[in-house]
Amino acid sequence: MQKLATILALGCLAPLSAEARPVSYPDAWTVMLRNDANQNSAHVHYTFDTRHSVGPRLRYDRDNDFVFTGVQLNRLMKRWNKPDSQANFYGRFAVGQVTDNLDSAELRVKREKDEAVFFGVSGDWETRRYFVSASAEHWENGRFGEFSSFHSRVGIAPYVANTGALHTWLMVEGHNRPESRDKVGGTALIRFFKGPSLLEVGIDDDGEPLLNYIHRF
Numbered sequence: 001m002q003k004l005a006t007i008l009a010l011g012c013l014a015p016l017s018a019e020a021r022p023v024s025y026p027d028a029w030t031v032m033l034r035n036d037a038n039q040n041s042a043h044v045h046y047t048f049d050t051r052h053s054v055g056p057r058l059r060y061d062r063d064n065d066f067v068f069t070g071v072q073l074n075r076l077m078k079r080w081n082k083p084d085s086q087a088n089f090y091g092r093f094a095v096g097q098v099t100d101n102l103d104s105a106e107l108r109v110k111r112e113k114d115e116a117v118f119f120g121v122s123g124d125w126e127t128r129r130y131f132v133s134a135s136a137e138h139w140e141n142g143r144f145g146e147f148s149s150f151h152s153r154v155g156i157a158p159y160v161a162n163t164g165a166l167h168t169w170l171m172v173e174g175h176n177r178p179e180s181r182d183k184v185g186g187t188a189l190i191r192f193f194k195g196p197s198l199l200e201v202g203i204d205d206d207g208e209p210l211l212n213y214i215h216r217f
Contacts, residue, residue, distance in 0.1 A: 021124070022074035022090055023053045030216045036187070037208035038062050038180060043072060051076045057094050057118075060101065063180050066144055068116055070096015087125040094118035098141045114142030131155035131169060150176040155191065166194045173202075182206065 024030050024047040034041040039062060045055030057072040072094035080087040098116045122135035134152040141147065155171035169191040176184050187210050189202025196217060202210040 021088060022092060022122075023047055023051065023076045024216050026050060028216050030214065033211075033213045035212065036210045037182065037204055037206065038177065045072065045074060057096065061147070063182075064141075064144060064147075065101045066098045066141070067101050068094075068096055068098050068118075068139075068141075070094050070116065070118075072118070085125065085127045087123065089123040090121065092118070092120040092122065092137075098144050112143065114144060116141045116144075128160045129157050131157075131171070145179070147179050148177070149180075164195065166192060168192055171200075171202075 022030075022032075022043075022045065026047055026049055028047045030045050030047070030053070032041075032043045032045075040060040042058045043055060045053040047053040053074045055072065057068070057070050059068040060066075061068070072092060075091045076088060077091050078089040094117070096116055096118075098114055100112045117140045118137065120135060120137040122133075124131070124133045126132070132152075132154055135150070137149045139147040151173060152175075153171050153173045155169045157167065157169050159168070161167045171189050171191055173187040173189060174184075175186070185205050187202045187204040189200050189210055191198065191200045193199070196215055198212075198214040200210065200212040204210060
């Protein structure tokens with residue numbers, strides 16, 4: 001618990017941001033897909049008021065070869081609206097189950113399972129030209145161990161698009177995953193968004209691809 005408290009404190013002090021905003025407008029559904037060298041993740045959530053969203057979360061951990069299935073609650077803790085910028089700070093919490101990811105040839109073997117809990121803080125600050133972000137996450141996976149990660153991003157828009165047009169961002173992301181084989185690294189990516197859809201494509205310093213997609217409806 002002391003480690004968890006440290007992680008959350010660091011997340012609060014970091015330049016605040018998330019990979020994507022986990023709370024939309026009331027009565028909206030959002031599909032969030034993330035794929036990189038360490039995970040494949042899907043989160044579908046429903047925003048039921050201006051500060052909260054909830055929905056199922058599925059995550060495959062590539063390093064440890066297990067799958068998390070559960071429910072995640074997201075909360076907008078604070079928003080700062082300025083004439084030329086906006087900043088947001090979020091808290092995230094999930095509970096569920098982790099299961100061994102066995103090959104089909106091993107299905108006759110009983111799969112190992114355990115309960116899991118996830119905590120995270122994230123935020124963002126942006127203008128129409130600049131973007132800064134950071135997040136801190138911690139997973140308690142029972143017999144599968146603990147996992148922490150820290151991410152930060154900086155980005156710039158090569159042009160300022162009008163409302164409804166295609167927006168483009170050039171970004172660099174850094175990460176620290178203390179328990180992972182790939183402890184420290186970076187990713188160069190391009191973000192495109194228009195209307196309710198957002199797409200990110202990139203490549204990390206090991207040559208592994210990144211592909212994220214978000215759609216709100």
